[in-house]
Structures are given as structure tokens and as C-alpha cells.
Amino acid sequence: MITYRYPEEKQILIHYAKEFDDQITLSIIEKGEASNSSEATHLASFFWRMVDKTVVDSENNKSIAGQTNLGDWCEDIMQTLRYYFIASGFLSEWDVESDKH
Amino acid sequence: MHHGVREKDYFFSVCRQWVLPHSQMGLSFSGHWSHLKDIMKIKTKHSKGNPVSVFWVLEAADIPEDLKFEVDKKDPQHYFLTVTKQMLTTQLAQKLSWVADRMTEIKDARNAL
Numbered sequence: 001m002i003t004y005r006y007p008e009e010k011q012i013l014i015h016y017a018k019e020f021d022d023q024i025t026l027s028i029i030e031k032g033e034a035s036n037s038s039e040a041t042h043l044a045s046f047f048w049r050m051v052d053k054t055v056v057d058s059e060n061n062k063s064i065a066g067q068t069n070l071g072d073w074c075e076d077i078m079q080t081l082r083y084y085f086i087a088s089g090f091l092s093e094w095d096v097e098s099d100k101h
Numbered sequence: 102m103h104h105g106v107r108e109k110d111y112f113f114s115v116c117r118q119w120v121l122p123h124s125q126m127g128l129s130f131s132g133h134w135s136h137l138k139d140i141m142k143i144k145t146k147h148s149k150g151n152p153v154s155v156f157w158v159l160e161a162a163d164i165p166e167d168l169k170f171e172v173d174k175k176d177p178q179h180y181f182l183t184v185t186k187q188m189l190t191t192q193l194a195q196k197l198s199w200v201a202d203r204m205t206e207i208k209d210a211r212n213a214l
Contacts, residue, residue, distance in 0.1 A: 005109075071146075071147030075144075078139055078143060082176050082179070083176055101142070
């Protein structure tokens with residue numbers, strides 16, 4: 001299971017998944033896990049797309065889940081997701097997507 | 102923030118005047134390139150074109166008393182700079198400042214790495 005250290009991590013992920021209308025990521029977040037390698041890859045790819053959007057939102061001083069230090073939150077979320085990818089055996093999927101972005 | 106130390110990074114007493122020992126909390130450090138490159142990517146994207154530096158620290162030589170690097174049990178490529186003995190938050194801030202002064206810096210590592 002994806003275990004969030006802070007509730008804002010999940011709130012931020014959900015915000016962007018909804019903004020991207022990304023039903024697969026929303027499903028993964030709701031389940032708390034990726035069902036297979038394909039979903040794991042999707043989640044990893046979503047994370048990096050989310051990072052790029054947080055850059056735009058930061059530039060516009062946008063608050064997401066009540067937070068404005070979106071760069072710091074991306075680092076926190078990254079570590080939370082890394083914990084999950086390592087524990088679930090999907091680290092290679094994370095690394096592949098990381099190298100693409 | 103408490104005396105420059107982020108609330109999320111350490112295990113504080115209720116009054117926030119003390120930092121309590123915890124082997125899995127502390128400033129975050131990458132212990133492997135695979136972890137560092139992800140952090141660098143995020144920092145570079147959020148840097149607004151400004152230089153992003155990487156700071157290196159050796160495990161044994163540059164760490165004050167009562168601080169210790171501990172590997173993250175859930176991510177072997179990630180380390181915490183932990184507190185091993187209860188101390189005042191102000192003392193921790195001083196020790197961290199001491200560490201920062203002794204870290205080697207790679208200035209503008211965006212392209213260097």
C-alpha cells in the first residue's frame with residue numbers, strides 16, 4: 001500500500017490526477033496500490049507530469065491543498081512513492097519513467 | 102520551522118524546544134546516484150533557471166557529536182541525518198549549520214551531473 005507521511009501528499013496527488021482527468025491514477029490512489037507493471041509505469045509517469053505542472057502553478061503562486069511550496073512537496077511525494085515502488089517490486093518501472101522525464 | 106529546522110524533518114517535543122532521538126527522521130540525503138538524480142530533477146525544474154548546487158558530505162569526518170547518518174530502512178539509496186541524543190532545537194540548528202559549513206559544494210550542478 002502507498003503509505004503517505006502527510007495527508008497533503010495524497011491531496012496534492014488527487015488534485016492533479018483530477019486536473020489531468022487521469023482516471024487510472026485516481027483509481028490507483030483510491031486502491032492504494034498499482035495492480036500490475038502497467039499501472040506502476042502509469043503512476044510513475046503521472047508523477048513527473050505532475051512535477052511539471054507544479055512548476056507552472058508555483059510560477060503563478062497557486063496554492064494546492066493549501067500548500068504553496070510545491071517543489072518541497074514534490075520531493076516528499078517522490079520519496080513516498082519510492083517507498084511504495086521499492087516495497088511492491090516496481091522500482092524498475094519507476095527508474096525507467098524517471099529517465100524519460 | 103523551529104530555529105531554522107523544518108518541523109517535518111525531526112522528532113520534536115510538544116513544546117518544540119527539544120529534538121528527540123529517532124533513527125528514521127532527519128535531514129534527507131541521497132546515498133546513491135539513482136536517488137540524487139530524481140531530487141536534482143525536481144529541484145532543477147523548480148529552480149526558475151537559477152543554479153542548483155549539490156552538497157557532498159563524508160559520513161564520518163564531518164558530522165558533529167550526537168548526529169549520525171542512518172540509512173532509510175524503506176529506501177537503501179536514501180539517508181537521514183539523525184539525532185542520537187535528545188538536544189535543544191537550538192543545539193541541533195548549530196550542529197546542522199556546522200555540517201553545512203563543511204560540506205563540499207558543486208555549484209550549478211544542473212549540467213555537471
